[in-house]
Amino acid sequence: MKDIENASQRAATRLAEAAAREGLLDVAYGFADSPFGRLMVAVTPRGLVRLDYPDRDVDLSLRELAAEVSPRILEAPSATDDIRRELEEYFVGKRKRFTVRVDMSPLHGFRRKVLEQTARIPFGSVTTYSEVAAAAGSPRGMRAAGNALGSNPVPIVVPCHRVLRSGGALGGYTGGLDRKVTLLTLEGVLEG
């Protein structure tokens, strides 16, 4: 049965496609299933800009994106198909490298350099906070590197879980240490 609420819902869903066609959709978001629950993924025309674990408040994230990137944000699952497929493959062990690009444009300075260096750490290997800090151009910036990794807007894809403390201790993880262990186990670094 037709009614206004449903009709407006359908019309609103179609809006995302029209907006994308006209180049008006600056940020599109959708949700990906994972062993951790539903991940929120947001993309811009330049690439993946946000990946949130389920315990992160979606509204808050969207408000941050509105301020940092653009308020032209719509839920548009089809625009996130690539990253959702790659994540799915990664979690079942069929993918070792993400090919989706990451949009680093909202990031600046040392934080950005740290995350760029982190993005180069290959599947199955790990490095340390001090090595990442050095690669980012500040050998003594371990603590700042740790902060940068702790505020990684695209965990998993920019693999901050592959950065450990010198001496082999796991260090921290914003998404929770359990998740770091799960990811490193999936990648064969830790024994299952």
Place this chain on the structure above:
Amino acid sequence: MGEEARLPPHLPARDGRRGTRAERGQRPASIPPFQSFLDEHRTLVYRFLVGAVGPNEADDCFQETFLAAMRAYPNLRHADNLRGWILAIATRKAIDAARARNKRAEPVADVTELLVGQAGPASDAESEALGGWIDEPLWNDILELPPMQRVALVHRVLLDRPYAELAAAMGSSVDSARANVYQALKKLREAWTNRERH
């Protein structure tokens, strides 16, 4: 003419030198994510458009309304009265569409159900009030009204908006908004009376 030139109340003059907020180093205004804005107002806008342009054209007008809003959205200076802003855009789209249609006939089969049968919980009183008098012949009469009168009537009677808001949405004076509603009701009454005589 672009949408921006037609949307004076919220938009800054675009002198091309100011750049984006980030470039100006200002703290960004808290404009809500477009999805939240859309979710909050889509039903109201859709309901308005079904009344103002009929169910067949409501969908196209809805898309045009929100695309226009999206075009202008990053340049909004503040988020005050976004409801008034989107209704003003919808009003212009409705008037444009009504003028373009130029009074061609259109079927109105399920308008009554759309507007009255399924009104949201917040508008029970309104749908009850409307339910008593909206029927197909009357809807035909409404769709026959001149665009400004029809849009004014929908704002006033269906959405129950005060004349000041109605005037703002239509870009007219309060007096002319009042006059449009008056003329619309007068014509409907005449059409109704004529029908009853036959």
